[in-house]
Amino acid sequence: MAPARGDLGVLRAHNRRVILNHLRRLGPVSRTQLVELTGLSSASITGITAELMGDRLLTERSVGEAGSSGGRRPILLDIDYTAHYAVGLKLREDRIMAVLTDLSTAVLAHVTEPLDGHDPHEVASQIARLCKALSRRARIDPTHVIGIGIGLSGVIDALQGNVVHAPLLGWRNVPLAPLVRERTGLPTHIDNDVNSLAAAERLFGHGKHSAHFLTVALGRGLGSALVLGGELHRGRRGGAGEFGHNVVVPDGRPCSCGRRGCLEAYTSEPALLSQFQERHPDLAPQITTVNELVTLAEGGHDGAASLLADAGRLLGTHLSYLVNTLDPELIVIGGEGTRLGPLFFDPLREAVRARAFDGLADDLPVVIDAWSDDDFTPWARGAASLAVQCAFDFGTLAEGAGMTHLR
Numbered sequence: 001m002a003p004a005r006g007d008l009g010v011l012r013a014h015n016r017r018v019i020l021n022h023l024r025r026l027g028p029v030s031r032t033q034l035v036e037l038t039g040l041s042s043a044s045i046t047g048i049t050a051e052l053m054g055d056r057l058l059t060e061r062s063v064g065e066a067g068s069s070g071g072r073r074p075i076l077l078d079i080d081y082t083a084h085y086a087v088g089l090k091l092r093e094d095r096i097m098a099v100l101t102d103l104s105t106a107v108l109a110h111v112t113e114p115l116d117g118h119d120p121h122e123v124a125s126q127i128a129r130l131c132k133a134l135s136r137r138a139r140i141d142p143t144h145v146i147g148i149g150i151g152l153s154g155v156i157d158a159l160q161g162n163v164v165h166a167p168l169l170g171w172r173n174v175p176l177a178p179l180v181r182e183r184t185g186l187p188t189h190i191d192n193d194v195n196s197l198a199a200a201e202r203l204f205g206h207g208k209h210s211a212h213f214l215t216v217a218l219g220r221g222l223g224s225a226l227v228l229g230g231e232l233h234r235g236r237r238g239g240a241g242e243f244g245h246n247v248v249v250p251d252g253r254p255c256s257c258g259r260r261g262c263l264e265a266y267t268s269e270p271a272l273l274s275q276f277q278e279r280h281p282d283l284a285p286q287i288t289t290v291n292e293l294v295t296l297a298e299g300g301h302d303g304a305a306s307l308l309a310d311a312g313r314l315l316g317t318h319l320s321y322l323v324n325t326l327d328p329e330l331i332v333i334g335g336e337g338t339r340l341g342p343l344f345f346d347p348l349r350e351a352v353r354a355r356a357f358d359g360l361a362d363d364l365p366v367v368i369d370a371w372s373d374d375d376f377t378p379w380a381r382g383a384a385s386l387a388v389q390c391a392f393d394f395g396t397l398a399e400g401a402g403m404t405h406l407r
């Protein structure tokens with residue numbers, strides 16, 4: 001019996017994504033290689049790749065000159081990263097950083113603005129204005145924008161596009177994605193900003209070949225995103241990965257979450273700066289930024305250097321707990337806090353290795369994805385990845401997103 005028409009549609013969508021994901025991971029390959037890689041028949045590969053080329057998602061290229069034997073140049077297929085676009089926005093309580101990217105999340109235009117206010121309708125309207133401004137700035141056809149991704153700090157219900165709780169914006173249960181979708185007509189995806197960084201790492205970054213990895217974001221706060229079995233693990237309410245709020249000192253230093261003694265309150269950038277200023281009041285007027293603190297430490301100031309080392313060791317110890325729990329292939333650390341340098345990260349790596357159980361971390365790469373100073377582009381690119389990943393994902397987020405361009 002022939003499969004029902006609906007089943008064929010699902011099967012075709014699945015096979016399109018199988019092909020796109022092979023090309024995303026491996027780069028250009030021939031049709032013959034695709035047959036071997038996917039197990040699909042060559043007739044299927046020919047049909048589906050023709051369809052993907054018609055949708056401007058695939059492109060053909062002939063590579064290199066003909067060999068000395070004078071044979072035909074091989075035709076390779078690659079994703080056409082340049083024919084579709086995404087908008088990514090990092091939302092902070094005081095400003096919005098927005099980028100327009102191609103399908104590889106390469107930035108074509110960017111703009112940063114103060115946030116007009118915290119009223120969700122105003123924020124949605126500002127986002128809609130920014131999307132138009134970015135299309136004009138990049139001189140692209142706005143009908144080729146496949147979607148919008150928004151990353152912000154807080155607990156997010158990504159499936160519903162709902163901000164469950166964003167303390168810095170004072171939001172509870174704000175349906176941000178539907179509000180933006182109403183104004184732009186574009187599929188809109190929101191997620192916790194650390195999850196958006198993990199989306200970028202998973203698609204085109206260090207996590208491209210890993211099924212199990214942790215992305216840690218260190219800066220004003222501390223959080224993590226867990227990719228397990230190739231999927232982002234969100235937990236019951238979207239709160240998975242909030243290890244920065246593990247209590248390390250009961251009734252200890254105040255934390256941004258309103259409680260006391262969290263790991264973040266000892267290891268985030270503001271926490272390091274305030275601890276230093278409390279311990280060295282004589283230097284407090286001079287050392288007012290994290291860069292100044294790091295420079296002082298690297299110049300040989302014992303108090304500054306030991307503060308960084310102790311904090312790095314503490315964070316490394318907590319990462320070792322995550323290693324014992326999840327046994328990842330890779331840890332990627334990003335965020336503004338990557339500027340803390342080797343005085344912080346060497347003890348961190350040492351603690352991960354020394355404290356993980358029975359060699360679990362012996363050959364575990366801990367990659368520091370260094371950011372330039374006060375550069376919010378990686379956050380916004382991460383947010384764009386939330387839209388781009390719909391072209392590649394099989395799950396409900398992709399299916400439910402109304403990706404008319406990408407079927």
Ligand SMILES: [Zn+2]
Pocket residue numbers: 244245255256257258259260262264
């Ligand atoms: Zn906390």
